[in-house]
Amino acid sequence: MHFAAYVGLLFALLTSLFLAGLAAYASWQSRRGALPFLERGQLLNAGFVVFSCYLLLIALVGRDYSFVYVFENVDNTLSLLYRITAFWAGRAGSLLFWHLIMAVAGGVFVFTRGYRGLSDGTKSLYWLLFNLTQAFFLLLLTGPSNPFIEAVPAPADGLGLNPLLQNPGMAFHPPLLFLGYGLFALPACCALASLLAGEARPWIRVCRNWNLLAWAFLTSGIILGGWWSYMELGWGGYWAWDPVENASLIPWFSATAFLHTSLIESRRGALQRTNVFLMAGTFLLCVFGTYLVRSGVDVQSLHTFGEGAVAVPLTVFMLGGLAIALVAVFLGEKPVYRALSGFTSRQGMLVITAWVFLALGVVVGLGTMWPVISKLWSSTPVGLDPTFYNRVCLPLFTLVVLVFCVCPWLGWKEGLRDMRGAAGTAGVFAGSLVAFWFAGVRVPLALIAASGAVAAMASIVLLFVLTPRMRSSRHSWGAYGVHLGMALMALAVAFSGPYKIEGEGTLHQGESMQVGDYLITNGKLTQERSRAVLAYKAELTVTRDGRTVGVVHPERRWYPNSRNSFAEVAVIPGLGDEIYTTLLGYDGKDGSVTISASVNPLVNWLWIGGTLMSLAPLLLLRRNPEPA
Amino acid sequence: MSAKASKGVYIAAFVLLLGGLGYLIASGLSQGATPTLSVAQAKESDAADLQRVRLFGKVLPQDIALRDDNLGVAFIVADEVDPAVSMRVEYRGAVPDTFKEGVEVILKGDWDQGAGVFRASQLVTKCPSKYEEKRADS
Numbered sequence: 001m002h003f004a005a006y007v008g009l010l011f012a013l014l015t016s017l018f019l020a021g022l023a024a025y026a027s028w029q030s031r032r033g034a035l036p037f038l039e040r041g042q043l044l045n046a047g048f049v050v051f052s053c054y055l056l057l058i059a060l061v062g063r064d065y066s067f068v069y070v071f072e073n074v075d076n077t078l079s080l081l082y083r084i085t086a087f088w089a090g091r092a093g094s095l096l097f098w099h100l101i102m103a104v105a106g107g108v109f110v111f112t113r114g115y116r117g118l119s120d121g122t123k124s125l126y127w128l129l130f131n132l133t134q135a136f137f138l139l140l141l142t143g144p145s146n147p148f149i150e151a152v153p154a155p156a157d158g159l160g161l162n163p164l165l166q167n168p169g170m171a172f173h174p175p176l177l178f179l180g181y182g183l184f185a186l187p188a189c190c191a192l193a194s195l196l197a198g199e200a201r202p203w204i205r206v207c208r209n210w211n212l213l214a215w216a217f218l219t220s221g222i223i224l225g226g227w228w229s230y231m232e233l234g235w236g237g238y239w240a241w242d243p244v245e246n247a248s249l250i251p252w253f254s255a256t257a258f259l260h261t262s263l264i265e266s267r268r269g270a271l272q273r274t275n276v277f278l279m280a281g282t283f284l285l286c287v288f289g290t291y292l293v294r295s296g297v298d299v300q301s302l303h304t305f306g307e308g309a310v311a312v313p314l315t316v317f318m319l320g321g322l323a324i325a326l327v328a329v330f331l332g333e334k335p336v337y338r339a340l341s342g343f344t345s346r347q348g349m350l351v352i353t354a355w356v357f358l359a360l361g362v363v364v365g366l367g368t369m370w371p372v373i374s375k376l377w378s379s380t381p382v383g384l385d386p387t388f389y390n391r392v393c394l395p396l397f398t399l400v401v402l403v404f405c406v407c408p409w410l411g412w413k414e415g416l417r418d419m420r421g422a423a424g425t426a427g428v429f430a431g432s433l434v435a436f437w438f439a440g441v442r443v444p445l446a447l448i449a450a451s452g453a454v455a456a457m458a459s460i461v462l463l464f465v466l467t468p469r470m471r472s473s474r475h476s477w478g479a480y481g482v483h484l485g486m487a488l489m490a491l492a493v494a495f496s497g498p499y500k501i502e503g504e505g506t507l508h509q510g511e512s513m514q515v516g517d518y519l520i521t522n523g524k525l526t527q528e529r530s531r532a533v534l535a536y537k538a539e540l541t542v543t544r545d546g547r548t549v550g551v552v553h554p555e556r557r558w559y560p561n562s563r564n565s566f567a568e569v570a571v572i573p574g575l576g577d578e579i580y581t582t583l584l585g586y587d588g589k590d591g592s593v594t595i596s597a598s599v600n601p602l603v604n605w606l607w608i609g610g611t612l613m614s615l616a617p618l619l620l621l622r623r624n625p626e627p628a
Numbered sequence: 629m630s631a632k633a634s635k636g637v638y639i640a641a642f643v644l645l646l647g648g649l650g651y652l653i654a655s656g657l658s659q660g661a662t663p664t665l666s667v668a669q670a671k672e673s674d675a676a677d678l679q680r681v682r683l684f685g686k687v688l689p690q691d692i693a694l695r696d697d698n699l700g701v702a703f704i705v706a707d708e709v710d711p712a713v714s715m716r717v718e719y720r721g722a723v724p725d726t727f728k729e730g731v732e733v734i735l736k737g738d739w740d741q742g743a744g745v746f747r748a749s750q751l752v753t754k755c756p757s758k759y760e761e762k763r764a765d766s
Contacts, residue, residue, distance in 0.1 A: 339634075343638055348637075351638070355642065359649050370661070374661075378663070379669075380665050382662065383682050384660045384662070385660050387659050388659065389656075389660070391659060391660060392652040392656040504721075566726075584723065
């Protein structure tokens with residue numbers, strides 16, 4: 001089975017290389033006849049990859065420890081769900097999953113109306129670039145990141161999946177990220193091919209659905225990752241600015257900047273080359289994220305980094321991709337130049353938004369690589385802690401929120417288009433400033449961000465009230481749904497960060513501790529045992545002003561198979577305060593517990609806003625993104 | 629607004645944003661930048677240079693003393709390359725789940741020359757994430 005699965009990938013590699021050669025020949029000689037071969041070839045290619053993935057899945061589900069990959073990620077106690085999710089739990093499997101998405105998406109693209117409408121020249125160049133990308137991934141998968149290495153003799157049991165990864169988050173967070181990464185390959189290749197071939201049809205419309213889907217998947221993957229670290233990893237926070245977290249955020253920033261500049265292109269025909277560069281850059285930044293995670297580059301992360309065997313090939317791929325992008329942008333067919341409208345227009349605000357998102361991407365990239373960069377002048381690497389990111393990024397996020405308060409009221413060409421809406425939004429902003437101030441919000445940035453978020457939400461409501469045709473437009477609900485989600489997230493961050501109250505302490509049975517306005521009392525300690533886990537559960541009663549708010553049962557779980565103990569946090573969820581408790585330790589004899597507890601204000605609006613941001617783009621999808 | 633004037637406003641806005649960004653980055657670096665040292669590098673440094681640093685290394689199996697209230701631990705951290713070079717660490721705060729002998733840790737704190745220990749205010753164990761290298765016992 002190992003051999004068959006490996007051969008599947010090998011055939012896919014050979015097919016990709018052959019198709020890339022054929023596409024290069026077709027582009028050079030302007031041969032139209034090669035296109036059917038290229039299109040069917042992609043289906044064959046995807047078929048080989050699906051075959052190999054199927055074999056890996058069978059091996060994981062059937063606990064076939066003769067696969068080294070299965071041995072490293074599965075054990076005899078692991079449930080079916082986590083045996084399946086182990087597919088993307090390891091280095092090689094996650095890369096294979098990413099490639100699977102890319103290969104299948106490439107096959108689906110052939111049947112879309114947008115693809116069929118492209119010129120033959122663009123199609124040939126697209127297949128050249130897409131097959132080169134696939135070949136690169138397949139080279140890694142058949143070389144340094146091979147998931148089909150055989151273990152001889154096959155062990156009787158595996159090492160298992162790390163308990164921290166045994167969480168529903170594992171079933172969604174990584175595959176969503178890889179779905180985003182994989183889907184960006186397609187518009188990136190299409191954008192470059194269009195510019196190089198002088199395509200008459202706007203690629204932005206052809207790839208509209210792919211862009212939106214990739215962005216929605218990436219967004220949901222990042223937000224689920226935040227929720228996972230908050231709930232499961234017991235960090236008590238949702239974002240630690242760790243290099244591995246930043247790795248997925250950097251392409252998200254560039255993709256978000258692109259979504260804003262692409263609006264200008266599709267409405268006004270400007271910024272064509274900027275958009276090609278941003279799209280190609282977004283995909284290359286996805287690869288850069290992988291480089292950060294797996295190259296062994298010295299960025300001292302909370303996460304354990306993989307070995308550096310893939311560092312050189314990834315660097316070569318990124319530099320090659322950048323060179324192609326620069327060639328396309330500077331030497332490709334010159335599009336018709338269209339100037340931007342005035343600064344005080346919706347276009348102007350979209351440009352500022354794009355700048356700010358790009359600035360955020362640069363800051364996060366710079367901060368992540370700072371230990372490496374600082375070696376240029378320092379004998380010891382200098383790391384940056386969350387203070388740096390918060391100090392630089394939060395003002396920029398606040399600026400985005402403020403721009404969003406203004407943007408909907410500006411015309412596409414110049415000036416205010418609706419005085420009532422603008423005045424109403426400004427009034428809500430001023431009112432919120434005063435209200436939050438008197439409510440005790442005195443941190444200046446939190447005050448402005450929170451007021452901006454409320455004003456941004458008010459502006460959306462006002463827009464729908466004052467513009468009746470927007471209420472019947474699916475597109476408006478989608479676009480403003482995303483922005484409403486972002487405003488909710490901004491509100492959550494403005495409060496849950498600076499106004500979080502934490503406390504730690506050891507409590508004997510019946511003893512209490514105060515955290516903010518809440519009194520937490522220790523009840524009885526219980527023990528539960530199953531085949532895979534031994535769990536100690538505390539019982540904590542939370543009261544406020546003498547009234548019971550709820551009872552929580554934070555746990556410590558001992559996993560004998562991995563000889564590790566982990567905390568399972570417990571919360572009392574709320575749209576206002578959320579009570580978050582972790583059991584740090586216990587005494588089985590006298591029932592005393594050591595706990596950490598925090599009061600996190602408005603934190604759940606982060607997940608509500610994030611869900612809205614992830615789902616609303618689906619309303620923007622069009623059946624015919626590019627009408628004939 | 630004429631196209632030329634409009635371009636001027638865009639340039640001015642860009643310069644303003646760049647200036648603001650530069651200021652933010654500079655002030656962020658002055659507050660959030662922490663020298664990151666291996667245990668061997670820390671050993672070679674002057675005591676005065678070991679204030680507000682990040683230290684990374686591996687937890688040695690001997691002399692791990694968890695505080696009674698579980699809110700702190702004392703241990704020895706060794707250099708990842710040369711385990712013979714080590715330092716005594718005292719940490720106050722919640723001990724991460726993944727803390728145990730042999731794990732790689734990142735510590736933030738100051739060197740207490742009088743007591744001869746590194747006093748850590750932050751202890752982070754590397755997350756054994758999905759990209760974990762082959763385990764030593766595999």
